[in-house]
Amino acid sequence: MTDTRVTVREVARAAGVSVATVSRVINHNGRFSAQTEARVRDAIERLHYQPNQLARGLRQQRAEAVGVIVPNISNEFFSRMIVTLQAGLFAAGLSIVIYNTNHDPDMERQCHASLAAQRVSGIVSANSLEDVRVAVRRDVPTLYIDREVPEGGLGPNVSSVMSDNVASGRLAAQELARCGCARPMVLTATAGFPVTEVRTRSFAQELARLGVSLDEKRVIHPPATDFPSGHDAVTAALDAGLDFDGVFAQTDRLAMGALEALRERGVRVPQDVAVVGHDDILLARFSRPPLTTIAQDPERIGSLAAQIMLQMVAGELEQGRHELVPVRLVRRESTMRGQNVA
Amino acid sequence: MTDTRVTVREVARAAGVSVATVSRVINHNGRFSAQTEARVRDAIERLHYQPNQLARGLRQQRAEAVGVIVPNISNEFFSRMIVTLQAGLFAAGLSIVIYNTNHDPDMERQCHASLAAQRVSGIVSANSLEDVRVAVRRDVPTLYIDREVPEGGLGPNVSSVMSDNVASGRLAAQELARCGCARPMVLTATAGFPVTEVRTRSFAQELARLGVSLDEKRVIHPPATDFPSGHDAVTAALDAGLDFDGVFAQTDRLAMGALEALRERGVRVPQDVAVVGHDDILLARFSRPPLTTIAQDPERIGSLAAQIMLQMVAGELEQGRHELVPVRLVRRESTMRGQNVA
């Protein structure tokens, strides 16, 4: 069993060298003879020595850990992303410290304070509300997930990884157009959410290119992005007599709420209304009907994030990296109309 | 902006006191006049002082952090549990460091080594394969989730929290019996998984009490607990001509795979076969037909875990606490036969 008590001192004594030499061997620093190294490694092995990360961190002025801030880790997108992020960082000896903010700005401030106090080597911030300008003043490498970040002038300590949201909007537009939709509706997030606004814009643009116009009154901002919000928004739209024959819902949960509302009112999907979701969560293939959706790749995002974070921590980046991860359309029954069931 | 550079020294100087006094005020330790306290707090405020957790941890011989080891955080049960666990610990100033092991014993060893090196204050281990006897020798408080732990004699540093698995088995048995099932089948985990074995045993016992017997040949151990395993196991059972009229699947994913296999073969649920799942994941209400299942309460488990961990860390426990969290039957269409659609 790893004995918590052993220190460099013990190892040094056991190996018959100084603590400095032990440290050199551990960190591959400076020079030492092969013989010395062997003796030290042997002592480490025998004593089950575990370098104290607290002491090392104090000395180096930073912990071998990265902070991860997400709205809610039980969101499938984030939890899947974190799996690969964690694996990638762990392989390089970095641990991850996780916080959920539930989009609460105050909680977010507390998390950042806690991470500062822990002197983490970097911060991965997903979909945070925090002001980027504030972050830039910090000197700790920060990587934003799913977040529009001004590319230039932020220096080497700010990077970002996100899905190709322009492609998302475009693919959704193409799919609904292919279904022959003439009056498409959008269920998006609360107004002002950059990522979803990009998608909506791109959606409208591509529709226009295809000769379909997106009417402002059919762009709906539900209070949240969950199932009930989708359900209620569509129910309200039907009640208000809003006329639509296609839906682009910016989360699958919104889409599934929409499907339920439509079914309740006897509106047929895809015959009367075609529906495209976004994310491709596990649920999507089980909805009634199974949901066509724009799949994100959270695993890819996580491993890319790990890679970039490691580069930033190592000081290898002259400039922040800003990466777009491809999305793809997953066609299921909710858009299977005659013309595209090839 | 939190300035990373400020130390107790600066604060002490600014407040016109010694570093010891600053430390006392911060930690509510020892005595100090109200006036001194005010001056110190003021200085802390003005300088945006953030105590260095690395230094504090080194001095105290332990970090203000708890390690969390799970098979895979993208498993809904764990991610939901972690949300409340994290919140509960954060409120007490503890961060959580997370690892995924994917049930790999070697990875698990590495994680424990890493946590030891970080001198975490405690470890929450979910469904781990690690030997408890090994853990007992460690002096760090360890809390097992979903894990049978011998209650006595482990001392104050080992606790456990899990669902009431005996109740799970009983409820499933009652539900299938109520459906009139005479030849129930069980889809469980790989043999030797303690938690699921408890459920199976309790299931069989309650069935017996109700006059139904569980035939060994209808207890099936699929290779994994996911959708394909459930699908393949049921398909194989049908192919083998196994006769059954009810299924207790020990995860909802297994259950959903079973539903799909049954549908493919034209077996009607619930008319021909009634199905009960376990966990109540988000998906369960969307299956075809919607799945009756035994709901676990991961949020409750997480917050209880936080509470117990805090007690252990504070040294308030004479004995480890071993808590059972209630489960409940959520009845949906997969068991709605005439006799119990009340």
Place this chain on the structure above:
DNA sequence: TTGAAAGCGCTAACAA
């Protein structure tokens, strides 16, 4: 190639 020693920022024992 190796060792001695300073010091990272903090807390706590001891003195005053």
Place this chain on the structure above:
DNA sequence: TTGTTAGCGCTTTCAA
């Protein structure tokens, strides 16, 4: 009530 100081375990000059 407050201050002085040792030392947690490590890395890294500086000297040898």
